[in-house]
Amino acid sequence: MLPPKAQELVQLFARLPSVGEKTAQRFVLFLLTREPATARALGAALLGIAGTIQPCVRCGNLAEVDATAGGAALCAICRDSQRDASVLCVVGRVQDLMSIERSGAFRGYYFVLGSLLSPLEGVGADQLPIEELKQRVRGSHGIAAVTEVLVATAPSVDGEATALFLAGELRALGTRVTRIASGVPHGGDIEFADPVTLGRAIAGRRGLD
Numbered sequence: 001m002l003p004p005k006a007q008e009l010v011q012l013f014a015r016l017p018s019v020g021e022k023t024a025q026r027f028v029l030f031l032l033t034r035e036p037a038t039a040r041a042l043g044a045a046l047l048g049i050a051g052t053i054q055p056c057v058r059c060g061n062l063a064e065v066d067a068t069a070g071g072a073a074l075c076a077i078c079r080d081s082q083r084d085a086s087v088l089c090v091v092g093r094v095q096d097l098m099s100i101e102r103s104g105a106f107r108g109y110y111f112v113l114g115s116l117l118s119p120l121e122g123v124g125a126d127q128l129p130i131e132e133l134k135q136r137v138r139g140s141h142g143i144a145a146v147t148e149v150l151v152a153t154a155p156s157v158d159g160e161a162t163a164l165f166l167a168g169e170l171r172a173l174g175t176r177v178t179r180i181a182s183g184v185p186h187g188g189d190i191e192f193a194d195p196v197t198l199g200r201a202i203a204g205r206r207g208l209d
C-alpha cells in the first residue's frame, strides 16, 4: 500500500530492536505526513554518524573521531582525567557500560569486550580482545597500571564463564580480579538492571581469586 521507497524505510525501521512491522509503519507515516523536517534531520544525522562515530581506541565505548588526533577516537570517559585509574571495569557491551554509568556507583575506567564467551554461539576465547585487555591492565599509553579489574559481565552462563576465564588470564599480571555481587537477577542483563541494584552489586563486589 505504501510507495516502494516508503516501504523500504518501514523494513529498515523494523530491523531495530523492539520495533515490529506495525510500529515501523507508524514511524514512517508519522515522518512523511506530520514531520517532514524531522525526516530530513534524521536522514542527515544518520549520514553524519557514518565514519565519525567509532569504538574508542582505549576502551571500546562509542567515541567521536577526532580529526586533530590523527583520526583516533577517544571517548568522553577515557578523556576524563578525574576518574580512578586503578580500577578497570570489564563489560560485555556498550549498553552495559551505559547502565553502570547511570548507576553512578563506579568512577574508574572501562573495557568493553564486545562479546561474551559463548560456546553455544561459537564465540571462543580467541575472539575476545584479551591481549588488548592485558595491555590495558599492565599500563600503556601513559596510563597507570590497573590494580583491580572489576568484571561486570551479566550473571548468565556466558557471563560467568567469561568472568572465570578473565580471572585466570589476569591473575598472572598480579592484579586483583573482582566480580559484581549477586543482586542482578541470574540470567538477567546488566543493561536492564535498575541503577540501585547495579550500585549495590558494584559496592558488594567480591574477589575472584
Ligand SMILES: [Zn+2]
Residues within 6 Å of the ligand: 056, 057, 058, 059, 060, 061, 063, 074, 075, 076, 077, 078, 079
Ligand atoms: Zn574510551
